[in-house]
Amino acid sequence: MIFGIPAETKIGEHRIALTPESARELTIRKQTVLIQSCAGTGSGYNDDAYRKAGCQIANTADEVWGTADLIVKVKEPQSSEYDLIRKDSALFTFLHLAADLPLANTLLEKSVLGIAYETVTDTDIRFPILAPMSAIAGQLAIHAAGHHLQRAHGGLGKLLSRIQGAPATEVVVIGAGTVGQNSARLALANGANVTLINDTQNRLNQFVSNNEQFCNSLKTLMSTTDSVEESAINADVVIGAVYSPGRRPPVLLKQDQIAKMQQGSVLVDVAVDQGGCFETTHATTYENPTYTVNGVVHYAVANMPGAVPKTATAALSNATLPYLISIAEKGIINALKIDQGFASGVNTHKGKPNDPGLAAIMGVTPTQFAA
Secondary structure (H helix, E strand, O other): OEEEEOOOOOOOOOOOOOOHHHHHHHHOOOOEEEEEOOOOHHHOOOHHHHHHOOOEEEOOHHHHHHHOOEEEOOOOOOHHHHHHOOOOOEEEEOOOHHHOHHHHHHHHHOOOEEEEHHHOOOOOOOOOOHHHHHHHHHHHHHHHHHHHOOHHHOOOOOOOOOOOOOOOOEEEEEOOOHHHHHHHHHHHHOOOEEEEEEOOHHHHHHHHHHOHHHHHHEEEEEOOHHHHHHHHHOOOEEEEOOOOOOOOOOOOEOHHHHOOOOOOOEEEEHHHHHOOOEOOOOOEEOOEOEEEEOOEEEEOEOOHHHHOHHHHHHHHHHHHHHHHHHHHHHOHHHHHHHOHHHHOOEEEEOOEEOOHHHHHHHOOOOOOOOO
16 A cells, blocks of 8 residues: 655644654555655655655655555644645644544544544553653743743743753643643743642552652642642743643643743643644744733643654654554554544544534534444
8 A cells, every 4th residue: 555644734843743654664565655745854764765765755645645545643633734635645743633623524524544643542651652642742832931030031031941040940841641741840840839629539659659759849739729720820930741642632721720820931831733722822833832811821722742753753653653653554444443432533534523522512413443
């Protein structure tokens, strides 16, 4: 079969779906891998590296989309790519359809088999493809917060790292999943005081037991309306790190609550890909990453790992490779049929929404995946 890898078109996105090493694992299995020319440049891979891996190079996106049996991407198709999507084709990428109904409707109208990285599950790692990108985003959230706390960037002028004789920066992280734990751990390592908030106690207990060296700087709270608001009001930085599989996340802070926060404090909404978890969130890009509401700096870049494409491409490619090898050896449908966790990634099939979150947004009953 033909695996098609087009260049990414989302603003600020420099990743590519497959490294040459991963592509080689498909070509040695007698599969065709068709890479759009220069698609890997942003991640440090030139066309020759893919040729040496046995790939074919296409001159245009049209050739890739028009030829491939399976399109493998990093980010969801942009509106400029909708016309390239073939009817009854297959797509494997991050989709976030609950926050992008125009794309969802396009995939449904064209009867696309849409497999979303973010809803693929596994018994060992809950979301094995999403997890490495969440870890990167969680750490980048702290880097971004530290940068935008600087006075020159609109912040209140505090250093995220602890300095003797000066008060520590107060960081609130809402959500103790992969994003939240990475954000909290890096903030603690930099010397900040961290309040980690979650809606289940076991995740909080797990984090505390794994980070006992930071116990004097760490506070954990169960998520309630009051605990979130009170923590945010006293915070220098708030990281929104909640994830609702296939759904828009809950709104954790409304505009009137954000208005009570410190002038120059920083909100980082890592849930922006799913629609955002703050009422004042709207997606931004790396070219213009922030905006201010009620004096609070908002950072809501919708593809944060795109800033570190060398690292992110390698991590993403390693995560998707087992599924691509399964497809290469068994075919798409059989690979999905024998792996229920992989099948949970199916969001659209035969013109119907399969993902419960997407179906709920659309007000219909989800259709269970079937060959």
